[in-house]
Amino acid sequence: MKNIFKNIYNYRELLKTNIKKEIRGKYKHSFLGVLWSFLNPLLQLAVYAIIFPLILKDAQENYVIFLCVALIPWTFFSTVVTQSAAVIINNSNIIKKVYFPREILPISVVTSATVNFLISTIIILFFILFYRAGFSWYIVFYPFILLIQYLLSLGISFLISSLTVYLRDLEHLIGVAIMMLFYATPIAYSSDSIPGEFQFIMRLNPMAYIIDAYRDIFYYQTMPELKSLGILLIITIALVVIGYIVFNKLQKGFAEEL
Amino acid sequence: MSTNSDVAIEVDHVYKTFNVFYDKTNTIKEKLLFWNRSKKEVREILNDINLEIKKGEVVGLIGVNGSGKSTLLKLMTKIIYPNKGKIETYGKLTSLLELGAGFHPDFSGRENIYFNASIFGLTRKEIDKRLDQIIEFSELEGFIDNPVRTYSSGMYMRLAFSVAINVDAEILLVDEILSVGDQHFQEKCFQKIEQLKEEGKTIVIVTHSMNSVTRFCTRAVWLHEGRIKMDGNVKEITDTYIKETA
Numbered sequence: 001m002k003n004i005f006k007n008i009y010n011y012r013e014l015l016k017t018n019i020k021k022e023i024r025g026k027y028k029h030s031f032l033g034v035l036w037s038f039l040n041p042l043l044q045l046a047v048y049a050i051i052f053p054l055i056l057k058d059a060q061e062n063y064v065i066f067l068c069v070a071l072i073p074w075t076f077f078s079t080v081v082t083q084s085a086a087v088i089i090n091n092s093n094i095i096k097k098v099y100f101p102r103e104i105l106p107i108s109v110v111t112s113a114t115v116n117f118l119i120s121t122i123i124i125l126f127f128i129l130f131y132r133a134g135f136s137w138y139i140v141f142y143p144f145i146l147l148i149q150y151l152l153s154l155g156i157s158f159l160i161s162s163l164t165v166y167l168r169d170l171e172h173l174i175g176v177a178i179m180m181l182f183y184a185t186p187i188a189y190s191s192d193s194i195p196g197e198f199q200f201i202m203r204l205n206p207m208a209y210i211i212d213a214y215r216d217i218f219y220y221q222t223m224p225e226l227k228s229l230g231i232l233l234i235i236t237i238a239l240v241v242i243g244y245i246v247f248n249k250l251q252k253g254f255a256e257e258l
Numbered sequence: 259m260s261t262n263s264d265v266a267i268e269v270d271h272v273y274k275t276f277n278v279f280y281d282k283t284n285t286i287k288e289k290l291l292f293w294n295r296s297k298k299e300v301r302e303i304l305n306d307i308n309l310e311i312k313k314g315e316v317v318g319l320i321g322v323n324g325s326g327k328s329t330l331l332k333l334m335t336k337i338i339y340p341n342k343g344k345i346e347t348y349g350k351l352t353s354l355l356e357l358g359a360g361f362h363p364d365f366s367g368r369e370n371i372y373f374n375a376s377i378f379g380l381t382r383k384e385i386d387k388r389l390d391q392i393i394e395f396s397e398l399e400g401f402i403d404n405p406v407r408t409y410s411s412g413m414y415m416r417l418a419f420s421v422a423i424n425v426d427a428e429i430l431l432v433d434e435i436l437s438v439g440d441q442h443f444q445e446k447c448f449q450k451i452e453q454l455k456e457e458g459k460t461i462v463i464v465t466h467s468m469n470s471v472t473r474f475c476t477r478a479v480w481l482h483e484g485r486i487k488m489d490g491n492v493k494e495i496t497d498t499y500i501k502e503t504a
Binding site (some may be wrong): 010011012013014016017093094095096097098099100169252253255256 | 276287332335336337338339351353355356360372373375376377378379380381382385
């Protein structure tokens with residue numbers, strides 16, 4: 001246990017350069033560069049903010065804020081999942097040649113996405129200011145919700161990144177799964193607008209709790225459901241442990257399988 | 259399992275097999291449909307290897323092609339893992355297996371030094387401290403800020419070797435790369451290895467050149483068809499080896 005952290009700590013420089021590369025390298029050859037971290041979610045937000053009020057019968061007031069407090073954490077989540085599926089395969093050339101703690105790769109995927117998410121949070125704050133919706137002190141729960149989402153992402157990243165090496169179809173399956181999960185998560189609509197017989201989907205979907213919590217603190221300006229968040233925290237910690245064990249078992253065959 | 263502090267590498271009853279697939283099933287569909295149909299051949303690479311390398315020893319691993327030398331080296335670096343048995347290494351380890359792993363062609367030589375050295379587990383401070391030394395050793399002062407893609411293959415190898423050799427590892431694994439660059443640079447590499455040997459580093463060299471073995475090594479290990487055929491005195495083993503394989 002202590003060894004795991006010591007090993008990662010010893011390779012902290014590699015972790016740092018990897019995270020930087022991931023953030024900067026993404027937009028390296030594009031004209032607008034890092035500005036795309038803002039433009040991408042903004043354009044996506046614009047599309048949804050125009051379309052969904054047209055389809056939904058009773059759109060929420062301040063729909064843009066309602067949508068963006070959910071869409072931006074969702075983008076964080078879906079980026080982690082899609083990038084995790086490719087990260088080991090994309091780095092196969094170094095995996096086959098040198099030793100370094102392989103868990104550096106999923107950790108840097110999740111961490112760089114977290115940095116991007118922190119930057120995108122400015123968009124949320126901007127819209128709240130723009131529409132003069134105001135802030136409440138419940139915002140102090142933001143780091144706590146982020147921590148849960150970080151752990152959830154890390155656990156999933158460990159599992160997906162290592163499993164895809166052995167089951168290459170997973171990479172394609174994940175695109176569809178993410179799309180389905182988008183509609184099964186209260187992003188474009190609120191969680192209580194779901195009919196009773198489908199509520200179980202919300203209760204089984206960890207992202208639903210996280211999105212609801214963000215929405216509670218930014219949009220409804222109420223106390224997030226601390227009890228369910230607490231349970232979720234314990235579940236995500238367990239997920240990280242299981243994910244790490246699976247990853248560690250499977251990483252031994254990476255060099256041969258790639 | 260000995261925990262002697264003078265042991266650097268411990269190879270304990272190690273077996274390694276490779277599965278050679280004729281047609282590999284990699285998709286879920288194929289795995290479900292043909293789960294028992296994929297033709298594979300299990301090839302034994304290493305068979306019950308036991309080896310204890312002490313600190314400060316310079317070991318020459320010799321053997322014909324396909325005898326498992328490189329596989330054993332890869333196992334020691336933890337790029338691959340044994341099917342059975344255990345390998346322990348004590349101390350910071352660097353391998354000069356595949357030089358220039360992770361070099362990015364668009365980045366400059368200097369940036370690649372940072373990136374490559376970080377793969378070897380160095381921190382930024384440690385790299386800063388060694389930077390001049392690495393550049394000097396590579397003799398690439400005039401090109402160090404050019405992108406690596408503009409380098410000739412010799413320059414590329416020189417840079418890669420300079421990073422790896424200056425990492426300050428306690429254990430150094432070298433695979434047949436003493437043929438880096440021209441005569442002059444090769445001689446320099448030899449001298450560097452001599453120097454590291456005098457500093458008491460543990461070195462394992464895989465090579466076909468009996469000259470290098472007799473020049474550097476304090477011990478020779480002869481691998482044949484995945485087993486250790488001879489282990490010990492350099493002179494005796496290289497002589498027998500040359501006689502038998504000639």
